[in-house]
Amino acid sequence: MRPWLVPTGFLDSDSPAIREFVARAIGDEADERRKAVRLFYAVRDGIRYDPYRISFDPIQYRASSVLAAGYGWCVPKAVLLAACARAAGIPSAIGLADVVNHMNTEKLRQRMGGTDVFYDHGYAALRVDGRWVKTVPAFNIELCERFGVRPTDFDGTSDALYQEFDADNRRRMAYQADHGTWSDLPLDKVRDDFVQHYPRELFEQGASVLPGHAAGRPAADAGRFEDDAPLR
Template identity: 50%
Template sequence: MTERHDDFTQPTHFLDWRDPAVLAFTDAAVRGTAHPVDRARLIFLAVRDQLWYDPYTLSTHPADYRASSIARRDYGWCVPKAVLLTAACRAAGIPARLGFADVRNHLQTDTLRARMGGSDLFVYHGYSELYLDGRWVKATPAFNKELCARFGVPPIDFDGVHDALMHPYSADGSRFMDYVTDHGWYPELPLAEIFAALRAEYGSDLIDSNDIAAHTPEDTFTR
């Protein structure tokens, strides 16, 4: 069956791009730029750097994972940031969908590892797939450039042509991220599936406590 790319421009429950907050975020990011590749690049940069990556802000409330809610915040972990990137690209007329992969983080701190039940595997890491110039391109806007600068990790750049995924090595040659399993793409956020995977990998306390621990950016990566 032929894939209809306009199916990936429609609003959904979580990718609710017709909300004024998502439209305002998108308009501010693209600044009147017309070409889809340029629009996608600008939206990627806005999501990457205007929302501070914070893996400790895991909410149990489904409403917090709607693009309209995420666009009103200045922080998020990989899944909310991928939701906003996908929704904003749809708002800009760019077919977009969500993707998920399990990745292993070699620069994880003891603080974050303890919160994740001793695991260094990030299950259902979120990214976006954007349809540009006749092909699907992957992009993950998770780590903002300021956080990357603190820990010697180059920020992920997206040119609209090549996949922009996690770097396997940091700037000093240390192992950084390994992609272990790719779960493929989704037209809508599979939140129940994600929560089930998080409970299975890290235990129920991480999901069910809804308790955000006190932390600093230094608790995210080792130096």
């Protein structure tokens, strides 16, 4: 289990800020499963989901940086949860999958070139009570309420993945492919896949991220995802 427990370049579970966040989330809980559940909800609802500020500056994928920013899309939020799990002594990994997601906004769909496929959607795999479970802490509760979808819940024993149906039982999401898990975030793979599948505007409106471009912080005026009207 050592590769799944030690700090890494992105999963800086030894960061004082991460350890403080974990201590607040767990409190005096001693049970491993309930620790994992508390950490999931702390990341899900404590960090706002935001796909409008995508950058491939590596520092922005470090768990402590995601925590300090207070927002992130599915990949950074998965990194944060995995790092928090390691800080609590729970083995963790980063997983990537391709997802068809009809819960979108016109603005984001245009940036993605008109597709509803979210390539390299990130999740955190946690080893709880001797078995691996997949968890997606991406959509905070306020966003789910705004978009009319059921929030992803986690009980510590079953996978907690994206919502297949919305509150009106309409199909919203489906997994196309699971690419497996890594002991640290394979950021180069994510970057290369995004460059292959998405138009340059997805990145350049938020930050300079393509190979050969100078890395920069995402644009401050990108807007808030939850303030846009969801597609129906």
